[in-house]
């Protein structure tokens with residue numbers, strides 16, 4: 001039942017790691033059928049790449065494995081217009097178009113710019129833990145909602161120069177984008193209009209509404225997200241007029257090698273990409289890492305006793321709970337990958353989840369080892385599209401877990417977590433926990 005790997009419902013019960021391990025041994029590049037479901041038509045099927053070395057080889061050869069031809073989502077865009085739309089996003093470009101945008105972004109998204117944000121991120125992390133604990137020495141909360149959800153939004157608001165009071169818009173937008181697989185998220189409306197800025201009020205006039213059957217317009221089209229685009233457009237115009245200190249203002253002022261600048265349309269598409277990529281990933285990665293610590297109480301003690309372990313612990317937690325499970329490419333030529341004869345035009349999907357458990361690269365791969373060295377996990381991808389926000393994600397996770405472990409004492413499960421219905425994001429919708437003050441040396 002290999003199709004199970006494609007079925008988003010599979011992941012509500014958890015990742016089928018045993019099946020992935022067997023396939024890594026027996027059929028490391030395996031053909032997966034794409035049967036239709038109630039809300040999406042059948043697809044042509046795809047090759048799923050499971051071994052670490054093959055995943056790297058796919059990701060590092062954009063001339064053979066294109067991000068542009070069919071986009072980077074396993075499911076094909078619904079119409080030619082939808083394909084044209086996703087191709088305008090950096091994520092779905094190949095060199096040289098990708099290289100130009102990537103260069104512009106790396107000039108403004110520098111390690112120094114991220115370092116400057118670090119103190120503010122630490123402040124946000126402390127404020128979140130203050131809010132959850134409210135001075136009490138023990139309690140219970142939903143870690144996914146109460147602890148994890150806000151930090152990525154606050155950080156994104158800083159980067160994008162979005163007023164903090166508008167940040168729940170980012171939450172709603174990225175919910176809608178992933179909501180095409182999980183109905184719980186499809187028409188998210190957590191943003192409170194009465195507290196938003198003038199920009200938000202203007203943009204929200206265009207917020208789409210659900211059809212009679214509850215369906216929202218396809219969020220992977222421009223028409224599906226008119227409120228996001230209106231907001232991004234107004235924001236870009238405002239930043240061109242009055243640049244701020246944020247990274248997007250710097251980016252809009254940047255001049256490329258040919259003397260050109262980022263167009264407003266390019267900015268709008270980047271805004272979409274950041275709003276989703278910078279939010280959803282961490283909102284799942286942070287509770288996922290927490291599950292690692294809940295299942296391994298000794299690891300909590302270890303980290304508390306030696307905070308210098310934090311950087312390697314976060315890498316290991318990202319390996320262990322890989323938030324982005326897959327990405328897609330399209331073959332540009334007939335070729336062989338291992339035993340598989342791939343034809344030009346076929347979809348090739350890499351599994352980071354599987355690569356990060358590859359026993360030929362990671363000794364005892366199912367074990368959480370906070371001291372694992374080296375740890376060449378692929379949670380942030382590999383090659384020319386390697387995650388632009390990787391450093392920012394690490395800084396947020398380190399800051400938040402430093403606060404949580406120092407201030408919330410021992411964390412324990414308080415019921416079953418609820419997982420996202422998705423074959424793309426390894427998501428955590430609810431994570432009930434208790435926390436209690438440590439009572440003495442060693443807790």
Ligand code: HEM
Pocket residue numbers: 059067072090091092102273274277278279281282285322323324327328378379380381382384385386387388389390392393
């Ligand atoms: C734990 C958190 C994160 C994970 C696991 C993650 C994962 C990934 C992966 C796997 C890719 C590669 C896509 C591909 O090769 O097609 C990627 C790309 C990207 N990520 Fe992240 N990401 C995270 C956080 C962030 C954050 C915080 C931001 C921004 C604030 C961000 C922005 C981006 C962008 C812009 C790209 C596209 C880069 C390009 O096309 O060159 N990500 N991410």
